[in-house]
Amino acid sequence: MQTPAPDGSGHPRRWWILGVLSLALFTTVLNNGLLNVAVPGLVRDLGIDLGRTQWIVDAYALTFAALLLTAGALSDRYGRKRATLLGAALFGGASLLAPAADGPAQLVAARAAMGLGAAFMMPGTLSILNQVFPARERPRAIAVWGSVSALGVAVGPVLGGLLVSHFWWGSVFLVNLAPVLVTLLAGAVLLPESAAPVPRPADPVGALLGAGAMAALVYGVIQASGHGWTARPVVAALALAAGAAAAFVAWERRHPSPVVDFELLRDRNFLGASAGNMLLFLGIAGTLFVLTQRLQLEFGYSALRAGAAVVPLALAVGVGSAFAPAVARRGGPRGGVAGGLALAAGGILCLGQASGSYPPVLLGCVLIGVGGGLALTPATDTVIGLVPAERSGSAAALNDTLQELGNALGVAVVGTALARGYADGTAALPEEAGRSLGGAVEYAGRQGPEAGSAVVAVAEHAFAGAAATALGVAAAVVAAGAVLSWVLLPGAAGRGTAGRRRRVPSVAADD
Structure with a gap:
C-alpha cells in the first residue's frame, strides 16, 4: 500500500492531490446550495408544507x-482512497x-442515499490531506480546501437558480454528475492509499446508538414545527434521543x-474547535434555508436572482479563509x-433586519462569509493536529460529524422557528393558506381580489416576522459558539502549528 512522504517534505504530488480532495468536498457542498434555491419549486410541484421540506433538506445532512x-473507522481500516472513491460513486x-x-x-430516500455517499467521501479528504502535507504547509492547504468549499456554496445557489428558471427542480441533482465523474477518474490516478497499521475492531452497536440518538433528536425538532414542543410525538422523540445518547456513552465507555x-x-x-464549527454550521445552514426562501417569497426575487444574491x-468565505492563517x-x-x-x-x-432592501442582505452575507472563513481554518487545523496520522480518519470523521449534525440541526431548529x-x-x-406563503398566494388567487389580497397581506406579514425571529435564533446560536x-481555545501564547500542539493519545488498543 502506497504511503505518503515523511512529514518534513510532503508528498511530491500533494498539490494535485489537494485538487482532487477539494473537488470531492466541492461535490458534497454543492448540492445543498442547489437545493435551497429549489425549495419554493418543490413546495409548489409536490404540494408539501415546510415540515416535509425540512426533511428533504435534512435527510442528506442527518444521514x-x-x-x-x-x-x-472503515476508511482507517480498509483505506482512505478506497472509501473516498466508493463514496463518490454512491x-x-x-x-x-x-x-x-x-x-x-x-x-x-434519495437524499439519504446521497448522505451515505458523502459520509464515505468526507473523512478521507481531511485525513489524506493531513498525511500528504507537512505541518508547515498544512494551514495553507486547509485554507485552499476551505475556499473550494466556499466556491461550492457560491456556485450552488446561482447554478440552482439558473437550472430551476429553465428546467424543473430535478435538474439540480443531475448537475452533481460532472464533479463526481472527475473525482472518480482523477482520484483513481492521483490519490495515495493509506490505512491504519493495525485497524480497530468494528463497533456496530455504538454506531447504531449514535445514529439513533441523532435521528431522534432531529426528528423531534422538525416535528415541533407542526405540532409544538409539548406534543406527544415531539416529547417521545426527544426522550428517545436522550435515552439513546445515554446508552451510547455507557456502551462506548x-x-x-x-x-x-x-x-x-x-x-x-x-x-472548543469542534463546538465552534458545529454551531457555525448550524447557524449558516439555518440562515441559508430561511434566506433563500425569503428572497423569493418576500422580496419577490426569481430563483436565479435569489441564488446570485x-x-x-x-x-x-474565500476571503476569510485566505486571511485566516495570518489572523490565527x-x-x-x-x-x-x-x-x-x-x-x-x-x-x-x-x-434579520433587512426588509425588502438588498444592501443589508449584502452586508450580512459578507460578514457571515468573512467570519466563517476566519473561523473554519484554525478550527480544522486544531482538530486534525491533535491525533497521530494513523487515526486522522476517525478524528476527521468526529469533527465532520459535529459539523453535519450542526447542518441538520440548523435546518431543523431555525426551520422550525420559521414554520x-x-x-x-x-x-x-x-x-x-397556512402551510406556506406560496400556498397562501395560490389560495388567494382563487378568491376574489379583495379577499385574496387580505389573505396575502396576512401571510406576508406572518412570514416576515417568522423569518426575522428564525434568523435571530441562528445569530444567538453562532454567538454562543x-x-x-x-x-476553551488557547490564545496567542498557546498557539502553534499542528505539529507543535500536544497530540491526544488514542484510547484504542491499536494506537
Missing part, C-alpha cells in the same frame, strides 16, 4: 452525520435517482475500541475561531 463516524448514483422521485418520501475517542472529547482544544457570502498566528486559535464566529453572528443579525412563527401568524387563515471558543 451524513449519523454515518460519518462509522465511515471514518453519491453520483443517488443523484441519478433523486430527479425520478414523484413524492416527498422517495426524494427523502466499556467498549475496548470505541467509535468515539473520549480522549479527544476531554481535550479543551478539540471541544447569496454569492457574496460564499466569496467572502497573531491571535491564536481563540482569536481566529471566536472572532470569526462573532463576526458571523453579527452578519446574521443584519439579515412555527408562520403557523402562529396565519392561524386565522384556512389550512391551505463564539463564547465557547473564547473560553
